[in-house]
Amino acid sequence: MHAAAVLALLVLLPLLAAALDADCAPASCGNLSIRYPFWLSGRQPSYCGYPSFGVACDRTGAPPLLNESYLRVLDINYSNSNVVTFHTNLAGDPTGCRGATKFNVSAILALSLLTISRANRELFLCGNCSRRPPAEWLPMNCAGSAGAPWFVYMSHEPGEADQEISSAGCHCTAMPVMPGSELRAPGDYAGLVRRGFLLEWKVPGDCAACDASGGECRFDADKNAFRCLCPDGSRRPATCARGEG
Template sequence: MIIPLLVLLLAFVLRLHPVASTEDLATCSPNACGNLIVAYPFWLEDEGQPPCGSPSFQINCNGGQAFLSRSLFGGYQVLEIFTENSSFIAVDNNLPLDDGCPPWWFNISLGLGLGPYTISKKNSEVVVLYNCTKQQQQVAPPGFSRMGCADESFYRLGGAYGDHQREQSGLPPSCRVAVVPVLGFADGSDYVPSMRQGFLLEWLVASGDCTKCVTSGGQCSYANDGTGFSCNCSDGVPPIDCGEFTELDSAP
């Protein structure tokens, strides 16, 4: 009575992990937004369709440009995604990308909220001193240059992202501090072109099952409630990889 037992076991597995229909998985498949291919764990929001991924990786495609839906003012534009090393490049359009003269400065890390990604240590940093007291405005602190649009503000290029934390006590207490991560310095002197290039982020929470799924010939996606990982195979959606149904069917 081994065969009936296998049938019951397979039915139990399918009940826990029901096969998703093609419609359920349509928006989970890789999609293009302009020149960017949006693929797992990122996904494009589609009005009228159920979520198919973590809200942190939800992408809003606007005019061929991809934006993180759950970022500060929705202004974080995704330029490139590197799924092989769990990283992506983004530009924060909340920054003063035109002239470098914002109404206010802020730390980019705060705009990312509680997302499962961090600013990579591979970035360089632009350190900005602003809202300095009148006494501090008289002279630029060592290593800093005065901003052309604000007498009370100064900036400095250089160093790996995070270096400012080790020298926090050495920064003028009479100024507020903001830090902008950048990939590098476009011309070696101006911070605005550097901000336009964006910065590198790395995500921390990605299913360890994805590699196994792809290796087995499947496609990584989320269940249609946006909370659980699933592997989209040509013959269904088993919980981990495309070999599970075959292994059950061929068991002695």
């Protein structure tokens, strides 16, 4: 290669890398900082994070939407790899009579690398019971079929409510709520739902190691894999350590 061309290439590579860096610089969305593995949908290229981690800001000032779903993001904790979200259908129905029966987050999370944290508590909305439920179940201000009352109940351990639900012969919908939540009165339902619940993520690649090596974390859609963008413009499988191809 001609010496002048080599020199031009050496000059251009850092400039190209800098342009890529600007595209994926951490961005603000309300009071949230959006960075890898999340990316700002509509304002950043999708390679700035994982495809299903797109966050869309709401012009009304409402919490941003996650991956064009019904989930809105209240907080992102990058050090613990978890995110607090709430379901708009539930939060928009303070009685719980309609929203809880339609709660279904599994389809949203199926391909997203996000999972419902086991640290959450479980809130049950139950109706159409064939027998009287336990005394600690609180009656809700709504009715099931044939005017049957509905009840709300919070379990303390996973699977704890199964036996009680079975013995009362109820139809129940379970919803995750934040760790440490307490249910003392039926009116607490709306506040618990608005507080949201924890989702956890685990994505391929060690972003911290990439950052420490002077690189920036990216997603390669062609290879469906993590890549570390290095100052010379190259994309490496893990870090910008010398000798890694």
